[in-house]
Amino acid sequence: MKMSAGVEWAVHCCVVLSQADGPVPAQRLADFHGVSRTYLAKHLQQLSRAGLVRSTEGRVGGYALTRSAEEISVLDVVLAIEGREPAFRCTEIRQNGPLPATGEVCRRPCGIARAMYAAEDAWRASLAAVSVADLATGVEEDTGAQTFVRLRGWLATG
Amino acid sequence: MKMSAGVEWAVHCCVVLSQADGPVPAQRLADFHGVSRTYLAKHLQQLSRAGLVRSTEGRVGGYALTRSAEEISVLDVVLAIEGREPAFRCTEIRQNGPLPATGEVCRRPCGIARAMYAAEDAWRASLAAVSVADLATGVEEDTGAQTFVRLRGWLATG
DNA sequence: CAAACGCGGATAGAAAATGTCTGAGTTGAT
DNA sequence: ATCAACTCAGACATTTTCTATCCGCGTTTG
Numbered sequence: 393m394k395m396s397a398g399v400e401w402a403v404h405c406c407v408v409l410s411q412a413d414g415p416v417p418a419q420r421l422a423d424f425h426g427v428s429r430t431y432l433a434k435h436l437q438q439l440s441r442a443g444l445v446r447s448t449e450g451r452v453g454g455y456a457l458t459r460s461a462e463e464i465s466v467l468d469v470v471l472a473i474e475g476r477e478p479a480f481r482c483t484e485i486r487q488n489g490p491l492p493a494t495g496e497v498c499r500r501p502c503g504i505a506r507a508m509y510a511a512e513d514a515w516r517a518s519l520a521a522v523s524v525a526d527l528a529t530g531v532e533e534d535t536g537a538q539t540f541v542r543l544r545g546w547l548a549t550g
Numbered sequence: 551m552k553m554s555a556g557v558e559w560a561v562h563c564c565v566v567l568s569q570a571d572g573p574v575p576a577q578r579l580a581d582f583h584g585v586s587r588t589y590l591a592k593h594l595q596q597l598s599r600a601g602l603v604r605s606t607e608g609r610v611g612g613y614a615l616t617r618s619a620e621e622i623s624v625l626d627v628v629l630a631i632e633g634r635e636p637a638f639r640c641t642e643i644r645q646n647g648p649l650p651a652t653g654e655v656c657r658r659p660c661g662i663a664r665a666m667y668a669a670e671d672a673w674r675a676s677l678a679a680v681s682v683a684d685l686a687t688g689v690e691e692d693t694g695a696q697t698f699v700r701l702r703g704w705l706a707t708g
Numbered sequence: 709c710a711a712a713c714g715c716g717g718a719t720a721g722a723a724a725a726t727g728t729c730t731g732a733g734t735t736g737a738t
Numbered sequence: 739a740t741c742a743a744c745t746c747a748g749a750c751a752t753t754t755t756c757t758a759t760c761c762g763c764g765t766t767t768g
Contacts, residue, residue, distance in 0.1 A: 394755090395551045395637045395666075396725070403662050404643060417744065426646025431727050437746070449745045450735025466665050479553045479637075485562060488584025491700055493693060503688030504561050507624050508553075511676035518669035530661030535651060542649055552724090554756070575713065589758050595715065608766020611713045 398435040399473045401427055405436065406469055406524045407531065409445065410461035411540045412547055415454030420547065435473055442472030461528060467519035480508035556593040557631045559585055563594065564627055564682045565689060567603065568619035569698045570705055573612030578705065593631055600630035619686060625677035638666035 405421050418436055422429035436455055439445045444464055445455045457464065482505040486493040493502075501509070532539060563579050576594055580587035594613055597603045602622055603613045615622065640663040644651040651660075659667070690697060 393551060393553045393632045393637050394635070394639070394725095397639070397641060398726090399638070400641060400643065400662065407662075419744085424647045424649070425643045427643060428727060430729075433745080434727090440746090447745060448735085449733075451743050452736065453734080453744050455745095466662075466669075474551045477552070479551050480557070481552070481555070483555060483558060485558065485583045485585060489582045490704055491582070491697075497693050500692075503685045503692065504558065504565075504624075506688075507677065507680040507685070511624075511673045514676040515669045515673035518672040519665065522665045527661045527665070530664075534658075534661065535655050539649075546648055552756095556757090573713095577713085586758065588760075591714075592758090598714090605714055606766085607712095607714050607764080609712050610767065611765080613714090 393479055395470075396473060398431075398438075399470055401425060401432055402435045402439055402473050403466060403469050403524075403527070405432070405455075406439075406444070406457065406461070406464060407527050408543065408547075409455060409457050410524050410528050411543055412456065413544065415448045415452065415456045416547060417454040421455070424543075424546070439469070439472050442468070444468055444472055457524075461525035462523050464524045465520045466522045466524070466527070467516055469524075470519055478509060478512050480505065480512065482508075551637055553628075554631060556589075556596075557628055559583060559590055560593045560597055560631050561624060561627050561682075561685070563590070563613075564597075564602070564615065564619070564622060565685050566701065566705075567613060567615050568682050568686050569701055570614065571702065573606045573610070573614045574705060575612040578612070582701075582704070597627070597630050600626070602626055602630055615682075619683035620681050622682045623678045624680045624682070624685070625674055627682075628677055636667060636670050638663065638670065640666075 404425055408421060408424060409416060418433045419429050421436070422432045425432075436445065436447070440447050440455070443458060446458045447453065447455050482501060484498065484502070486502050487498060528540070562583055566579060566582060567574060576591045577587050579594070580590045583590075594603065594605075598605050598613070601616060604616045605611065605613055640659060642656065642660075644660050645656060658664075686698070
């Protein structure tokens with residue numbers, strides 16, 4: 393059970409975008425994080441389809457958050473990249489074999505699936521409690537108040 | 551982010567084993583659940599290596615739980631099959647690019663990784679709170695008290 | 709010894725993740 | 739109007755993982 397590396401990229405990009413004044417091109421985001429531009433572009437498009445970022449085309453285009461960083465949770469980003477499918481997929485093997493569970497019982501998910509879904513709900517709740525703004529605050533606490541000043545400078549001049 | 555289908559098989563097998571009197575062969579477990587014997591055998595070997603089940607070789611061999619079903623959590627089974635690696639793998643891209651995070655800061659994981667790990671801890675805690683015995687109780691509640699009687703009968707005669 | 713069983717490795721196809729490339733369309737500047 | 743920079747969508751290639759099968763080997767019981 394592994395999460396795509398694109399999730400890490402996308403969350404980092406959202407933190408950067410939360411500090412930017414205008415649209416930031418994919419090229420710039422890729423350079424800043426030292427990752428492939430073309431592949432990052434895929435993930436940014438997923439964020440765009442999910443409505444988390446807006447893309448502006450043309451000469452001075454790029455990506456910008458569609459709402460304030462307080463209103464974007466880590467869960468939003470994870471779901472945009474990983475999809476909304478639960479990690480556990482019940483194949484109803486209780487209906488197989490010589491003693492299959494019958495129709496009426498199977499109206500609700502089996503106990504195993506319920507336990508798995510409950511755990512995923514707890515996971516999602518934990519991720520929903522952290523916003524991109526929280527992450528940005530954490531970066532400043534970890535690395536100093538000058539970090540985002542330098543970031544904005546690099547984004548402007550680069 | 552998807553969980554292997556083997557997890558579902560393995561948990562179902564543990565519930566069956568919790569109701570068995572003696573060792574149950576892989577062939578029997580596969581027949582009961584209507585899945586491939588050779589592939590299920592792989593997962594049973596993983597459970598064995600993780601110490602959740604004991605295998606008896608030879609003519610009347612098979613698998614049996616090593617401890618009581620109360621003492622085996624769903625998390626134990628999931629970790630045995632999926633491995634103990636966290637789903638989120640931080641590649642430290644904050645150390646890349648024109649403004650890399652420096653060594654001292656990177657002594658502890660970045661805020662993004664911390665949020666991800668916290669969510670996985672919540673997920674694990676939820677799974678750890680459910681035992682195989684709880685699942686067996688749930689099956690009886692869902693399908694009636696005769697279910698496991700019939701199961702034991704099929705295991706004995708089959 | 710033969711039959712039933714678990715164990716480990718080798719193998720292979722399918723699916724998904726990862727990464728690249730190209731062409732079309734859009735926008736601002738000259 | 740033209741050009742350059744940029745996004746977007748999709749096609750394509752590569753690599754890894756999942757799923758599944760098979761075989762040989764050692765073990766145990768009858």
